Amino acid sequence: MIFTNVAAAPADPILGLTEAFKKDPREDKVNLGVGVYKTDEGLTPVLKSVKLAEEKLLKEESSKNYLGIEGVQLYNKVVQELLFGTDSAIISAGRAFTAQAPGGTGSLRVAAEFLVNNTDSKVIWVSNPTWANHKNIFEAAGLTIKEYRYYDAATQGLDFSAMVDDLNTAAAGDLVLLHGCCHNPSGIDPTVEQWQAIAELVAAKGLVPLFDFAYQGFGDGVEEDAIGLRTVAAAVPEFLVANSFSKNFGLYNERIGAVTIVAKDQAEGEKAFSQVKRTIRANYSNPPAHGALIVSTILSNPELRALWENEVTEMRERIAKMRQLFVETLAAEGVQQDFSFISGQKGMFSFSGLNKQQVEQLKNEFGIYIVGSGRISVAGMTTTNVPVICKAIAKII
Numbered sequence: 001m002i003f004t005n006v007a008a009a010p011a012d013p014i015l016g017l018t019e020a021f022k023k024d025p026r027e028d029k030v031n032l033g034v035g036v037y038k039t040d041e042g043l044t045p046v047l048k049s050v051k052l053a054e055e056k057l058l059k060e061e062s063s064k065n066y067l068g069i070e071g072v073q074l075y076n077k078v079v080q081e082l083l084f085g086t087d088s089a090i091i092s093a094g095r096a097f098t099a100q101a102p103g104g105t106g107s108l109r110v111a112a113e114f115l116v117n118n119t120d121s122k123v124i125w126v127s128n129p130t131w132a133n134h135k136n137i138f139e140a141a142g143l144t145i146k147e148y149r150y151y152d153a154a155t156q157g158l159d160f161s162a163m164v165d166d167l168n169t170a171a172a173g174d175l176v177l178l179h180g181c182c183h184n185p186s187g188i189d190p191t192v193e194q195w196q197a198i199a200e201l202v203a204a205k206g207l208v209p210l211f212d213f214a215y216q217g218f219g220d221g222v223e224e225d226a227i228g229l230r231t232v233a234a235a236v237p238e239f240l241v242a243n244s245f246s247k248n249f250g251l252y253n254e255r256i257g258a259v260t261i262v263a264k265d266q267a268e269g270e271k272a273f274s275q276v277k278r279t280i281r282a283n284y285s286n287p288p289a290h291g292a293l294i295v296s297t298i299l300s301n302p303e304l305r306a307l308w309e310n311e312v313t314e315m316r317e318r319i320a321k322m323r324q325l326f327v328e329t330l331a332a333e334g335v336q337q338d339f340s341f342i343s344g345q346k347g348m349f350s351f352s353g354l355n356k357q358q359v360e361q362l363k364n365e366f367g368i369y370i371v372g373s374g375r376i377s378v379a380g381m382t383t384t385n386v387p388v389i390c391k392a393i394a395k396i397i
């Protein structure tokens with residue numbers, strides 16, 4: 001019997017929470033665990049731009065033949081333009097190579113496996129804290145994980161000097177995972193000046209940045225959110241990007257993202273990219289088409305693109321409003337503790353500062369589900385559930 005001695009895996013800290021939420025019979029339960037955007041009605045609808053692109057595809061698509069290993073070519077082109085800008089010198093020099101991949105997760109996994117199997121970069125520095133799945137993905141691929149300090153609980157801000165101190169101990173060739181924007185879980189991003197300092201540090205030490213860019217458009221805007229990536233990109237000869245369209249196109253279940261490698265020149269990039277493709281071939285052969293066709297249809301069509309940009313703006317602004325409402329409602333409920341830092345954070349998440357025991361109490365006594373670290377998905381707040389959440393917090397604090 002080969003399965004007898006298989007130990008049960010621990011529940012995933014985020015997806016496990018959703019399972020528990022589904023089983024909870026309470027009608028006024030609230031799930032602020034998983035990072036999924038909700039409208040004020042608590043729904044996660046298909047974007048209008050996506051529906052229109054799908055209608056177009058249904059009419060025009062003429063074959064379901066296999067894609068190449070790297071996926072839809074137009075998609076890979078528009079991804080590069082979104083990441084680096086249409087006038088990017090990296091693109092015109094032919095230094096960037098992109099392969100469509102299944103979501104941000106699949107992109108990170110392909111990047112990590114490629115690095116482990118083909119380069120001497122086998123150590124990756126990740127922020128403390130970081131998205132819980134980073135460690136799973138990188139360890140599964142065979143990378144060794146080290147942490148750099150990031151969040152300062154005392155100031156509820158970025159501990160930039162500690163981050164710099166830790167990265168200064170990294171060795172040349174080590175990988176550094178950087179969240180492109182909307183840091184998950186803290187909601188705290190470096191300033192433009194800090195990005196510049198990070199760029200100088202990684203360049204001086206010969207570190208290799210791996211950008212995880214899962215929230216482009218959810219911070220300050222589609223172009224604005226790329227500033228960190230573009231600042232570092234201008235300073236280093238080689239880096240990688242794993243991006244995702246799960247959130248900013250609402251294409252969660254289409255599993256659409258991309259892995260991009262940028263080499264010091266085109267010839268080196270071509271060689272390295274052949275190994276990225278080999279990694280993909282050994283994993284899933286070639287990617288599914290639908291998500292990539294949606295994204296490339298939207299981004300290459302001026303009207304659909306304008307509609308999508310409006311929809312991203314709407315999502316971003318709604319989240320910002322919920323941050324504000326949350327802070328104001330907590331104050332109105334008489335909570336003395338200062339939560340004003342939450343309105344300055346970016347993206348879907350906030351570190352609330354609530355401790356494990358308080359998180360448990362919210363779940364057990366009030367049916368409010370947040371991640372054990374105190375991370376709240378602000379994108380799941382609505383004008384209806386914010387008063388419920390704030391009343392509960394006021395009772396347990």
Ligand code: PLP
Binds near residue numbers: 131179184212246256
């Ligand atoms: N990277 C970060 C920081 C994330 O928060 C997420 C999703 O929550 C991902 C990557 C993965 O995105 P995807 O669902 O496209 O795999």
